[in-house]
Amino acid sequence: MNESHLICYNRNKRDPEGSRPAAPVRQRKRRRAGRGAGGGGGGGCGGRGPLDEALVSFLSWQRSAEERLISLEEARLEREAQAEERREQKEERRAEQERQHELRLFSMFTGALAAVRQTAPTAPPFAPTFSTDSTVPSATSGHTAILNALSAPATSILATLSGAETPGHSVYLSRRGNSIRQHQGILQEGYTQYHADKYQHTDNPNGIINMGTSENKLCYDLLHKRMTQPDMLHIDPALLQYPDWKGHQFYLCVCVCVQVVVMNGCGSLFSSIAAVLCDPEDAILIPTPFYGVITEDVHLYSGVRLFHVHLDCEPSGSGSRPFHLTVDKLEEAMRKAISEGLNVRAVVLVNPHNPLADVYSPQEMTGFLEFAKRHKLHAIVDEVYMLTVFEDTVTFHSVLSMDSLPDPQRTHVMWGMSKDFAMAGMRVGTVYSDNRDLVEALDKLGMFHGVPGPIQHQMAILLQDKDWINGKFLPENRLRMQAAHRYMTGELQSLGVPYLHRPAGFYIWADLRKYLYEPSFVEELSLWRCFLRHKVVLSCGQAFHCSTPGWFRIVFTDRQQHLTLGTFRCFSLLMIPEEKDNNIPDAIPLVSEDFILLDCQTSHPAESLDSLIGALRQQIHTSDWLEKNTPELSAGEDPELLDVFKDLLDRARK
Known part of the structure; x- marks a missing residue:
């Protein structure tokens, strides 16, 4: 057995x-x-024991876990390989773009060397700069200005903008005083940087170009000639005394009706109107985007808040347009404000709009005013850009030209000299209202916001000169605005940048969303700071409370020398790849903090020509551009340029 x-x-x-x-x-x-399992029963007289079953189950689980780990490791290796491939593709794209950028710098620097041998003439002050023909200036039409700036000695070193620190709490101020002192805004930050390092053709050619502040700088020659006429220099004893705070009678007579209050700018009017119409914490409806400083105007003194009516950047239906304001959107915002327990007292309507440059029709404005009447809201109508429509296809209609207003006692119209007459520094704003109570209340605040008598006299004389206004200033201003607008839109089109095409205002609302790493306001601010580091001030959408990041306001009403140089500085950062891949972002954004553009703006005052050539040589050492271009091709119209080019070519090849 x-x-x-x-x-x-x-x-x-x-x-x-x-x-x-x-x-x-x-x-x-x-x-x-x-x-254990090794000694399990044999033969046919028994089954596995409990430990046998447990061991088999453990071994099966271990085998399954090992197989899963192997599968996960294989997937990880595959992902890493794909990521490495995408990274290499991006690096190739970046290298190609940097190579193209180097070639542009090399070409520009060659022209700068030639320009050094010549003395560039200085443009006379107030000289008209834009031609009024129908030809769209090309991207190279401003090379003379660029070369002049490059050849001039650098006077400042580009500093990285880190942002102003918020002041700490002061024991000397009230809570409201500390709140006012600590308030900061993007528009103010850019404006402060601009004034600290302002571009000057001869004294500071590497300074900041301001394409963010809405000013008309096209007609200084016309204004200078008119404002230095003898009738502007009149000084009367009454002009040196305290006036009626609503304004001198001679100025009010020019404005047709005594229901006009004169203050030192529309900002003061916004602040004063908010104070007399609203109590602290009351609200005013305002469509977004809107000129952001209105927030400070109505809040810093009076504690009144703005309730935003957000407009979509995409059309919402037939007949709609980007950022289209409708009565339905106002009604929706009103319901939301009421649900939040807010006491809404007024609505702000800007026509023509800032920054969209929309010009609302009489039918649209009537609908907005009827909405205000239904809800017993005051309508604060800002028409400060009423004379800036520069195309004959669009006509502006003031609400004061209507046969009848839906609610005259709650309709108040603002206007000023800053925009229509290119006099932002004169600080003269007016408000018209049929509401006698409002006018009397504003009169009491006029002592804090008065306009000097001599300034009022000059403005009255100017407004009375209808021959100069209608025969000289407005026609010439429109022609120059048309030319400047045509130039800027041509540059945007050449770069493939979408924008709102509107025939009014001093600015273009441009869509730069594809240049952001991601659709966020943090990235928008990064791009804005990148422009500022490269000596151009723009206005980003969040400064206007735009609900979609990536929109910028570009002011084009500047002399062509400034506009061309500012445009060049901006667009040299915005490089769009011609070919797109699904695994690669639509655009390679150049807004990282460590990206430094090598150009004349980063030059130290003591840097020599040899050091700049050395830096350029280092950048272009991998480029084959020198092999494909001969000095003879660059001789062009100036034979002397051939010698300059040959010398530079020899140096770069060493």
């Missing part, structure tokens, strides 16, 4: 009572159980 049969036999043996196996059998069973 072999061992297996013996085991089976012994299992069937019982002790004398017939209830238990014999002791040797029990001992053998315990020993076999202790051996």
